[in-house]
Amino acid sequence: MQIGCHVSISGSIDKAVDNAIERECSAFQIFTRNPRGWHVKxxxxxxxxxxxxxxKASKIDRxxxxxxxxYLPNLASPKEDGFEKSVKTLIDEVERCALLGIPYLVTHLGSHLGIGExxxxxxxxxGLTKAGETKNDVMILLENTAGQKNSVGSDFKQLGEIFNQLKPSKKFGVCFDTCHAFVSGYDLRTANKVKETFDEFDKYVGIKNLKILHLNDAKGDIGCNLDRHYHLGLGGIGEQGISSVVKFANKKKIPIILETPIDDERDDFENIKKAKEFA
Structure with missing residues (x-):
């Protein structure tokens, strides 16, 4: 199985690999820059x-x-300056991934800020199409959203409609976030419901396009649209559901990335251990 978490690049970007190894990860995700500002080094x-x-020296597959x-870019923004800045950041990030040999870049789909879906x-x-014109083999992954006000892409049918407009198709894939799917109304609490949800995802988006799975439990209940990740098995999805998702991802050979909190309840080490138990 390929499983890990989002790791820090604090100090220097190569420290991410050290942090992944320390947590016994066989997969990992990073920010290539400070995620809370526009400035990039x-x-x-x-x-x-x-x-x-x-x-290369680690046992982690590229x-x-x-x-x-x-966090700041908004690719659905009606404000021209904000939109242009967001697209430039996306292109910059694609190019940074290419330099580092990272094959996938996960992006949020943004907010229309009230102008309509x-x-x-x-x-x-x-914006995505413009970024898709970059001459490298980095694939941009569209992440399903939690269904917050003015967001797009929480509904699988809509996500599929967005995805199918993108060209060239080889430049785009999808990242499935379990917390986002659950709080936007997709039931993941039992093995049967997990199967039903992924069958629906396959119908509209295509499992073949799913390249990374974000494994997070949810602080809120089904359909609440609250984007608050929680420790595996302790949130609204629960142990049976999380376990079924892990087994599904392993069967399909989809790398699993945890974006769970670090607090008094658990840290990365404990959540990764728990995910491996579920497998």
Whole structure:
């Protein structure tokens, strides 16, 4: 199985590999920059070579690694300056992933800020298509959303409609977040419900397009639209559901990334241990 968590790059980007190994990860996700600002520090030759050499020396498959877009970009924004800035950041991130040899970049789909889903999706598709023109083999992964106000892409049918507009198709895939799916109304609490949910996902989006799975329990209940991740088995989804999702992802050979909290209840080490128990 390929399983791990989001790891810190604090100190230097190659420290991410050390942090992944320390947590006994066979997959991991990073931010390539500070996720809470627009400013970006260029990657140096040393940054790139150290990251690549550490990853190669580890037992972690390159195709079980991904980066995540920073928080500020909004690819569905109706505000021209914000939209342009967001698309530039997406292109920059694709290029940074290419330099580091990271094959996947996960992106949130953004908020239409009240102009309506149709217009928001047009903006989103325009921005993603522009980023898809980059000449490298990095795949941009669309992450399903929690269904918050003004968001797009929580509904599998809509997510599929967005995905199928993107060209070239080889530049795009999908990241499935269990917390987001659950709080947007998809039941994942039993083995049967997990099967039903992934059957519906397959119908509209396609399991073949699913490259990374974000494994998170949910702080809230089904359909609440609250994007609050929680420790595996202790939230609204629960042990039976999380266990069924892990088994599904392993069977399909989809790398699993945890984005669970670190608090007095549990840390990364304990959540990864729990995920391996569920497997």
């Amino acid at each position: 260029e990657l140096t030759k040393d940054d790139i070579s150290n990251f690549k050499s550490k990853l 195709f079980a690694t991904c980066a995540h877009m920073p 149709e217009e928001g999706i047009k903006r989103l598709v325009k």
